[in-house]
Amino acid sequence: MRNLKRLLLVLFVMAVAAVVLLFVLENQQSVALVLFGWSAPALPVAVIVLVALLLGLAVGPLLGMYIALRAKGRARRSSV
Structure with a gap:
């Protein structure tokens, strides 16, 4: 099963x-x-689109981490 998942x-x-x-x-x-x-x-269209895609893939998780850390900080402050 493990090899099938890898494949x-x-x-x-x-x-x-x-x-x-x-x-x-x-x-x-x-x-x-x-x-x-x-x-x-x-620049070729493909380069511009791929750079925009990579920036979006990087910004999304960073914003998610920022929001999670903010929520964690608020939860900590409200429990104290």
């Missing part, structure tokens, strides 16, 4: 990697982003 995990990771690779290969057009007058260098 399924490896297959899932390989499928995700294949989808990401296909996405990157299909989105090679360069775009330049402009925000409040600041313009970023022209």
